[in-house]
Amino acid sequence: MATANLYDVLGVARDASPQQIEDAFNQLKDLYQQDPAAVGGEQGMAQIEDAYAILSDAYRRADYDLDMTEASHGGEPGQVETIHCQKCDAMPIQPRYLVFWRVFSFILFTNRSPVQGVYCAPCARKEALGATALTGIVGWWGIPWGPIWTIGKGFQNVACGEKPAGVSEALAWQNVVAFANMGDMASAQAGAQHLLTSRDPSTMEAAHNFLEACKADGVPPAEPTEDAWKPNIPQAILRVLLLLWVPIALIAWISTADGGSSARAEPSYYSDTVPVARIDPETGMQEVPVEDLVTCDNPPANGAVLAGQENLAAEGHQLEIDNGSSGNAIVNVRNSQTNDLLVSFYVSRGETGSVSGLADGTYKMQYALGGPLDEDCRMFAGDFSASAFPDPETFRAQYVNDERGEGYIYEVLTFTLYSVPGGNVRPQGIADDAFLAE
Ligand SMILES: [Zn+2]
Structure with a gap:
């Protein structure tokens, strides 16, 4: 009896999965x-232990699968084994032997598991997508091997599977012979044409000789078929995103949270209504309709300093205002002890503006919402x-001297102004005079 x-x-x-192989071995x-x-x-x-040692190792299993197909290849012409996609059972002109990886990890546990075999191009793309999506979700969460394998093995999925050297070419050549034996010379020639660029010299030569022989025999030449494995860029990008969404989301979250330096971002909720006309404080009556006011011709840019430019240094902390309210905003920064106005800046409705260069200190922040600015734009x-x-709010620069260099890390503080629909509430309202004080 031949070796089983x-x-x-x-x-x-x-096409048994690694789990099925392991279960069978344990049962035996x-x-x-x-x-x-x-x-x-x-x-x-x-014998069972030897078989398990080879089949439980993705690379040795691929080698073994190749040897098996080559062994069957040596038989009588006409009895060549045809190579089928293990998923859809099609007999592709360009089969490939591929290994996909699934990485699972959690805290200290990490597992990588290969899924491998012969694929046609469409099935390989589905497998690549599935393995990438799974790894992108469950691969990252172990230390330290989760991220290492997720990236290392994950990018092999992104590249549509790992290709053990020479195996796919041997399979494709086998299907050329099989198609020829079946009388499908168009498919046989198409397969051989794709193998003309093979990196394996003997396969390339065999393909070349086969096409020459077809020509000599007067077999009608076949139209070259499109390369089934031509890289599909949108799909590759989708796979990259599926693999990397965890770190991408993390980076996006960190950068919105701190704007690039060490930071605290407090989304703060303030509601207010925007007056439409000047009100006479004595009578409480409307004095001048807003459309009759003389207003600023060139409204300042967002973050433009209206007063106190001299109090800002070249380097320092940053205060950012995200104006989601229904009015334009002027923001005052005051010394919390003396109440002196340090800087005042402008942010129009729906926009974001910031000032940088605030020195260390404790500050009181005020804001006013209104319509257009006056003639002076102040x-x-x-x-x-x-x-x-x-x-x-207190700002404190942090001195660092490490591998990133030496210097100060400044803070970024972000406030968001909101309008509550229909709201007329001023939870932190202050008198106009308190706002206008120098
Ligand atoms: Zn298939």
């Missing part, structure tokens, strides 16, 4: 412990509503 093939030794199918091992004769004694068990033309942020 390793799959038969373990009693599993050619148990059986041997209960009754050694049941598996052919010591010798039988040794204060609102009409009435405005002023509020204060509830608590003083």
Whole structure:
């Protein structure tokens, strides 16, 4: 009896998963412990262990699969084994032997598991997508091997599978011979044409000789078929995103949270309504309709400093205002002890503006919402509503001297102004005078 093939030794199918192979091996091992004769004694068990050592290793299994197809290749012409996609059973002109990886990890546990075999191009793309998506979700979460394998093995999925050297070409050549034996000369020639660029010199030469022989025999030449494995860029990008969404999301989250330096970002909720006209404080009556006010011709840019430019240094902390309210905003930064106005800046409705260069210190922040600015473009033309942020904020630069260099890390503080629909609430309202004080 010829040596049984390793799959038969373990009693599993050619396309068995690593788990199925392991289960079969464990069952045989148990059986041997209960009754050694049941598996052919010591010798039988040794054979089973050899088979398991090869089939449980993705690379050795690929080599073995190739040897098996080459062995069957040596038979009578006409009995050449045809190579089929293990997923859809098609007989592709350009089959490939591929290994895809699934990486699972959690805390200290990491597992990588290969899925491998012969694929047609469409099935390989599906497998690549599935393995990438799975690895992208469950691969990252172990230390330290989760991210290392997720990237290392994951990019092999992104590249549409790992290709053990020379195996795919040998399979494709085998299908050329099989197609020729079946009389499908168009497919045989198409397959041979694709192998003309093979990196394996003997396959390339065989393909070349085959095409010459077809020509000599007067076989009608076949139209070259499109390369089934031509890289599909949108799909590759999709796979990259599926693999890397965890770190991408993390980076996006960190960068929105701190704007590039060490930072705290407090989304703060303030609601206010924007007056539409100047109100006479004595009478409480509307004095000038807003459309009749003389207003600023060139409104300042977002973050433009209206007062106190001299108090800002070249380097320092940053205060950012995200103005989601329904009015334009002027923001005042005051010394929390003396109440002196340090800087005042402008952010129009719906925009974001910031000032940088604030020195270390504790500051009180005020803001006013209103309509258009006056002729001087420094204060609102009409009435405005002023509020204060509830608590003083302290900025402290951090001195660092490490591998990144030496210097100070400044803080970035972001406040968001919101309008509550229909709201007329001023939780931190202050008098106009308190806002306008120098
Ligand atoms: Zn297929």
